[in-house]
Amino acid sequence: MLSKMARISLAAPRRIIATAILVMAGAAIFGIPAATSLAPGGFVDPASESARAATVLAEKFHRGDMEMVLLVNSDSGVQDGPARVIGTDITRQLAESPFVAQVASPWDTPRPAPGMVSTDGKSAIIVAALKGNESSAPAHAQALAERLAQHRDGVTVQAGGAAMVYAQVNQQTQKDLLRMEFIAIPVSFVALVWVFGGLLAAALPVAVGGFAILGSLAVLRGIALVTDVSIFALNVTVALGMALAIDYTLLIVSRYRDELADGRDRDDALVRTMTTAGRTVLFSAMTVALSLVAMVAFPMYFLKSFAYAGIAVVVFSALAAVVVAPTVLVLLGDRLDALNVRQLGRRLSGRPEPTRQPIAQSFWYRTAKFVMRHAIPVGLAIITLLIALGIPFLGIKWGYPDDRVLPSSASARMVSDRIRSDFTSNSATRVTIVIPDTAGLTTSDLDTYAAQLSQVPEVAAVSAPTGAFVAGRLTGRRRRQPAWQPAAPT
Numbered sequence: 001m002l003s004k005m006a007r008i009s010l011a012a013p014r015r016i017i018a019t020a021i022l023v024m025a026g027a028a029i030f031g032i033p034a035a036t037s038l039a040p041g042g043f044v045d046p047a048s049e050s051a052r053a054a055t056v057l058a059e060k061f062h063r064g065d066m067e068m069v070l071l072v073n074s075d076s077g078v079q080d081g082p083a084r085v086i087g088t089d090i091t092r093q094l095a096e097s098p099f100v101a102q103v104a105s106p107w108d109t110p111r112p113a114p115g116m117v118s119t120d121g122k123s124a125i126i127v128a129a130l131k132g133n134e135s136s137a138p139a140h141a142q143a144l145a146e147r148l149a150q151h152r153d154g155v156t157v158q159a160g161g162a163a164m165v166y167a168q169v170n171q172q173t174q175k176d177l178l179r180m181e182f183i184a185i186p187v188s189f190v191a192l193v194w195v196f197g198g199l200l201a202a203a204l205p206v207a208v209g210g211f212a213i214l215g216s217l218a219v220l221r222g223i224a225l226v227t228d229v230s231i232f233a234l235n236v237t238v239a240l241g242m243a244l245a246i247d248y249t250l251l252i253v254s255r256y257r258d259e260l261a262d263g264r265d266r267d268d269a270l271v272r273t274m275t276t277a278g279r280t281v282l283f284s285a286m287t288v289a290l291s292l293v294a295m296v297a298f299p300m301y302f303l304k305s306f307a308y309a310g311i312a313v314v315v316f317s318a319l320a321a322v323v324v325a326p327t328v329l330v331l332l333g334d335r336l337d338a339l340n341v342r343q344l345g346r347r348l349s350g351r352p353e354p355t356r357q358p359i360a361q362s363f364w365y366r367t368a369k370f371v372m373r374h375a376i377p378v379g380l381a382i383i384t385l386l387i388a389l390g391i392p393f394l395g396i397k398w399g400y401p402d403d404r405v406l407p408s409s410a411s412a413r414m415v416s417d418r419i420r421s422d423f424t425s426n427s428a429t430r431v432t433i434v435i436p437d438t439a440g441l442t443t444s445d446l447d448t449y450a451a452q453l454s455q456v457p458e459v460a461a462v463s464a465p466t467g468a469f470v471a472g473r474l475t476g477r478r479r480r481q482p483a484w485q486p487a488a489p490t
Contacts, residue, residue, distance in 0.1 A: 002275050002279060002322065005274060005278075005323065006270050006274040006278075006326060007271065009323070009327040009330050013327045013331050017327055020324050023211075023215070024210070024211050024214055024215075027214040027217065027218040028214045030221060031214055031216075031217030031219075033221070034218070034224070034234070035174050035177075035231065035234060037221050037225070038170075038220065038224055038229050038231040038233065038305075039134045039229065040134065040138065040166040040169045040231045040232075041228075041230070042300050042301035042303075043302050044300065045300055047299060053433075053434040056434045056436050057432065057434060062131055063102065066129075066130050066134065066141075066161075067130065067161045067162055067163060067430065068127075068141045068144060068159065068160075068161040068162075069126070069128075069159070069160045069164075070125065070128070070159055070160075071123060071157065071158045071160060071419070072086065072087045072090070072124045072125070072155060072156075072157055073122060073123045073155070073158075074122060074154055075122060075154065076122075076154065077121050078106070078117060078122065078124040079117075079121065082155050086152070086155045087124060087126060088105075090148050090157065091103055091107060091126055093148065094126065094128045094144070094148075097128075098131075099130055099131055099132070099143070100128045100130060100140075102129040103129075104126070105124070105125075105126040106125075115424050115425030115460055117423075118423050119424065123418065123422055125415075125419065127161070129432075135228070137163045138163050138167035138170065140163070141159065141161070141166075142164070144159070149411065158411045158414060159411050159412070160403065160411060160412040160414070160419075161412065161415070164411065164412040165406065165412045165416075167412075168406055168411070168412050169405060169406065170231050172410070173234060174234075177235070177238055180238060180239075184239075185206060188242065188246060189202055189206050192205055192206065195250070197340045197341055198336065199338075199339035199340075200332060200336060201253060204249055204253060204325060205245060205246040207328075208321060208324060208325055209245035209249075211245070211320045212245045213238055213242065213313070213316075215312070215316035215320075216237045216309060217237060220233055220237065220305075220308060220309060227301065228305075230301060230306075233308060233309035236310055237309045240314075241316070241317060244285075244313060244317035244318075245320060245321065248285075248321035248322075249320075249325050251321075255272075256269055256273040256329055259273055266333065270329060270330065274322065274326060278321075281322055282322065284318075285317065288314045289310070289311050292310040294307075295310075403416040425460035433453065435449075446465065447466055447469075450462045450464035450466070450469045451472045451473070451474070452472070453469070454471060454473075455472045461475075
């Protein structure tokens with residue numbers, strides 16, 4: 001099969017390249033906006049109890065399990081003056097917003113719930129339960145933040161909370177990917193120039209990497225049309241796509257040049273390259289793809305997305321390496337080593353052309369022979385090194401991604417840092433309790449249950465639809481009429 005593919009590349013190289021360019025253009029148009037279709041969540045098992053509670057929130061209360069936190073800060077205090085006026089106005093706007101299902105603020109009750117006002121009295125938080133899922137709620141939070149997070153009359157309002165964390169993670173991921181591409185591609189190109197010597201030969205693996213990345217982005221966006229895909233899949237797409245494309249193309253080009261150096265003509269050299277190096281590429285791609293398939297079995301789409309991205313990248317990288325790269329080699333012909341930096345350097349310095357070193361005298365050949373002669377000691381040394389590198393893993397502490405994945409300049413990070421340092425409780429650790437069956441449930445029953453919840457160890461306070469409870473005691477009734485009944489019958 002590979003020899004037949006080589007002959008097709010020899011027979012119709014321009015048609016293949018034209019087709020590849022059209023495919024790349026289509027993939028670019030469809031795939032580049034993929035980030036807007038991906039979600040920053042996917043960390044929860046859909047069958048878990050928390051996921052079922054979120055489903056009840058969405059179906060019965062028309063709200064999700066994501067919250068937005070607005071931090072109101074004033075040096076003159078938040079209980080009176082401009083901070084109270086602005087805070088009350090923000091609370092009203094949130095309550096009237098179609099994106100918000102419920103709002104809690106320190107100005108809702110005569111006595112604010114613990115944790116909603118900072119210990120120094122200069123800051124307060126407004127917590128809004130947003131409608132929508134992991135994809136739509138962050139967009140709602142971003143829209144609200146642009147309208148409400150301002151500085152006026154000596155009062156500063158900043159937006160944070162889980163929904164803003166998700167929104168800013170999405171934005172930061174796109175920025176980081178662009179930054180990574182601006183760094184990785186030039187550095188990779190310089191390294192390839194050092195390996196190959198020629199600018200054209202070095203540009204080929206980078207071009208193949210671009211083909212693999214664009215194709216994979218198109219696949220991710222297509223999958224996102226039918227199921228959830230994590231935004232973090234983009235990291236795998238760019239990093240793995242460039243790495244595999246360079247690796248596979250480097251193998252093809254190096255073998256092709258070796259065959260030419262052995263005296264074969266270009267056609268025979270390409271056929272032999274495809275039947276040897278091409279086969280290695282396909283087996284490598286198959287191995288990597290099969291190792292990623294297992295991730296599809298996990299219920300969290302965060303992990304599934306790595307499989308989607310990884311498999312797509314492997315397929316496009318291998319396809320480009322065994323179809324596009326050989327065709328480019330045919331079209332370049334003797335120009336493969338054109339624009340050779342090494343030759344230019346030797347000419348300028350007056351140094352002679354180096355003679356081709358026999359394979360038996362090369363560093364890698366001698367290294368391989370040494371390893372084979374001393375297999376057991378080398379193997380033990382490598383195992384020891386791997387164990388030493390893995391020792392820090394024994395002290396790993398697993399955690400749920402939160403605002404700390406963001407840079408310190410992000411508003412969601414600043415709000416959470418402020419809450420952790422200046423407030424008695426952290427709104428990010430709020431847990432929403434859902435009672436799926438309210439048949440016969442009275443306000444008194446709800447008060448009793450909320451009071452009992454507030455007595456659970458490590459629970460700072462409970463904010464119920466009827467009021468706030470601390471250590472089993474009611475600390476304040478809500479001024480507005482409680483709206484704890486679901487929007488649909490249960």
